[in-house]
Amino acid sequence: MKKNKFLVYGALFVFAIAIGLFIYVINISKALSYLSSDPKACINCHVMNTEYATWQHSSHAERAGCIDCHLPRDNMVNKYVAKARDGFNHTVAFTFNTYKNAIKISDDGAKRVQENCISCHASIVSTLVKDSDLNHKFDDPSVATGRRCWECHKGVPHGLVRGLS
Numbered sequence: 001m002k003k004n005k006f007l008v009y010g011a012l013f014v015f016a017i018a019i020g021l022f023i024y025v026i027n028i029s030k031a032l033s034y035l036s037s038d039p040k041a042c043i044n045c046h047v048m049n050t051e052y053a054t055w056q057h058s059s060h061a062e063r064a065g066c067i068d069c070h071l072p073r074d075n076m077v078n079k080y081v082a083k084a085r086d087g088f089n090h091t092v093a094f095t096f097n098t099y100k101n102a103i104k105i106s107d108d109g110a111k112r113v114q115e116n117c118i119s120c121h122a123s124i125v126s127t128l129v130k131d132s133d134l135n136h137k138f139d140d141p142s143v144a145t146g147r148r149c150w151e152c153h154k155g156v157p158h159g160l161v162r163g164l165s
Contacts, residue, residue, distance in 0.1 A: 034087055039065045045094050047103065051158055060157035069116050069157070070109060082112065110148060117149040 026032065033041040043052045055061060060069070070086075072078040086109070093099040105113065118125050150156060 034083070037065055037067050042066045045090065047094065047099065047101075051103070054159035055157050058155075058157035058159060064120070064157070068120075069113050072112055073116060073119065082108075113150075114148050 030041070030044045033044060039052065039055070042048050055066070067079070067083070071082050089106075
């Protein structure tokens with residue numbers, strides 16, 4: 001009977017330690033901050049400091065946070081699926097130091113940002129399409145092949161500084 005009690009108490013002790021370590025990791029990693037829409041959550045990882053600082057001094061700082069541009073805005077499920085996938089990828093890259101100093105957006109992330117640029121600036125985009133012969137040459141092959149807004153509008157919203165290098 002004493003052996004049984006020892007196993008139960010031992011198991012409870014190990015479980016309590018596991019819960020304590022889990023709470024410690026959640027706290028030290030600021031994991032719960034990623035559930036918010038606060039742009040400061042993005043600088044929990046030091047490699048994002050440059051992007052955060054340049055955004056802070058941009059025309060978008062008062063109107064759009066990180067998630068407004070970088071996550072889907074069509075529904076909450078897509079938003080949190082993308083947030084979880086990006087969070088996992090970022091965690092792996094930062095933990096194992098597999099990222100480059102000049103951070104590049106993924107193809108999926110770039111697609112989301114492009115869609116959000118067009119969505120937020122729909123009235124401007126529709127005017128540009130209507131007046132394409134005067135402004136953006138939409139018959140230009142480089143535009144037709146998928147140029148992104150920031151290829152011309154380089155300073156929006158992160159300025160000209162890119163990454164740590």
